Amino acid sequence: MSETGNIIELKDVYKSFGAQQVLKGLNLGIPRGQTTVIIGRSGGGKSVMLKHMIGLIKPNQGEVLVDGINIVRMSDHQLNGVRRRFGMLFQEAALFDSMNVQDNVAFPLREHTKLPERQVLNLVSEKLGMVGLPGVEHKMPSELSGGMRKRVGLARAIALEPEIILYDEPTTGLDPPLSAAINRLIAETQQKLGVTSVVISHDIEGAFLVGQNIAMLYQGKIIAQGSPQEIRDSSDEVVQQFIHGRAEGPIEVI
Template sequence: MDIIVLKDVHKSFGPQKVLRGLNLNLHKDNVNVIIGKSGGGKSVLLKHIIGLLKPDKGQVIIDGQDIVPLSERELATVRQKFGMLFQEAALFDSLTVAENVAFPLKEHTKKKHKEIMEIVEEKLAQVGLKGMGYKMPSELSGGMRKRVGLARALALDPQIVLFDEPTSGLDPVMSAAINELIVRTKEEFGATCVVISHDIPATMATADFIFMLYEGKIIATGTPDEIKHWDDPVVQQFIHGRAKGPIRVV
C-alpha cells in the first residue's frame, strides 16, 4: 500500500522549475530513500510532503487524502502523522535533552507532566540515550544530537518519519549507527520512513526502495539491487560517484 502519493507535481520559483510533473509512490511500512544531487529539489519535495509548500499544479496525497486544498488548521492535523529528523537535529539549545523530546508532547497533547516524562525516558532509552535527559544539547556529539532529534520525532508515535540527510557530517561509525536507527524505526516502531539522502553507502544499507530525483522528475524506482543494475547513465554516474557522465559538474 502507498502511504504517500504525488501526482504530476509542478513547482517553480520564478523562472526556476524545480519539480516538473513529478510522480512518486512511497510504500507503507518501508524505508523509502529519495536520492539526487545537491540542489536538485529533494528538500523542496520533502516540504511538499508535509504541506510546507503547495505545488503550482498536481496532487499530494497523504494516507488517502489530498492535502493541497487543505487550510493551515487542517494541515496541522495531517502533520501529526509525521515525525521529522532535521539535517542538523534542530534542537532547542536553551532546553535540556528531556525538554527537547517533551516539546511536541506539550504542544500537541493534554498529557500530564509525569506521563510526558515517562514517555521521554522511554524514547531516550529506545535511541540509546537512557538517563541523558538532564544534559544540554551543547554537551552532546553530532551523532548524539541526531539521536535526540529522532527521540523527539518519535515522541508522538507518528505513522511516518522523515529523515533529512541523516548521515550528513557524521563519521563512518556514527553513520552506521544512524543507519541502524533508521531500520529500527521501521521494524520496532512500525513507522514508514522517508529518507532524503545523497549518501549512497547509507542508502544501500537501509533502503527497501530507492527513488532517484533528477531534473524535477523521478527517473528510477527500485530495490537497492535493482538500482545498482539500472540501465541509465545518469543513475549509474550518481550511484558510483563518477565525475564524467551526463550529470554536469558545475
C-alpha cells in the same frame, strides 16, 4: 486507504522559487510500511520534495496525497490533523535551542497528549534510550555534538509514535561509524514501530542498507524507482553514474 498501497503520493508536482525551477512534474509513491530512500544530487530539490509531503511547502501545480487525500489546499489548521501522523528529523535537527533535551523531546507529548507529567518524562527517557542517549535530559542542545543533536531530533520525531517518519539527510556531515549508527537506528525504528519512512540521502551505501525501496531524483523528476537490486541493475546511465560515484557521465558535475 489508497488503492495502490501508497501512503503518500506526489502527482505531477511543479515547484519553482523565483526563476529557479526545482521540481518539474515529479511523480512519486511512497509504499506503506516500508523505508523509501530518495537519492539525488545535493541542491537537487530533495528537501523541497520532502517538505511537500508534510505541507511545509506547497506546489505551484500538482497534488500531494496522504492516504488519498489532497493536502495542497488545506489550511494550516486542517493540516495539523494530518501532521500529527508524521514525525520529521531535520537536517540540523532543528531542536528548540531555548529548551533542554528533555523539554524538546517532551514537546510533542505535552502538546498533543494529556499524559501526566510523570509518564511524559518516562516516555522521554525511553525514547532517548532508543536513540542511544540515556541521561542527557538536562543538557541544552548547544552542549551536544551534531550527531547527538540528530539523535535527540530523532527521539523527538518518534515521541508520538508517528505512522510516517521523514528524514532529511540524517547522515550528512557525520563520521562513518556515526552514520552507520544512525542508519541502524532508522532501520530499527522502522522494524520496531512498523512505520513508513522516507529518507533523503546522498549516502549511497546507507541508502542500500536501510532502503527497501529506492528512488532517484534528477533534474526535478524521479527518473528511477525500485528495490535496491533493481536500482543496482538499472540501465539508466544517470543512475549508474550516481550510485558508482563517477565524475564522467551524463550528470554534468562542473
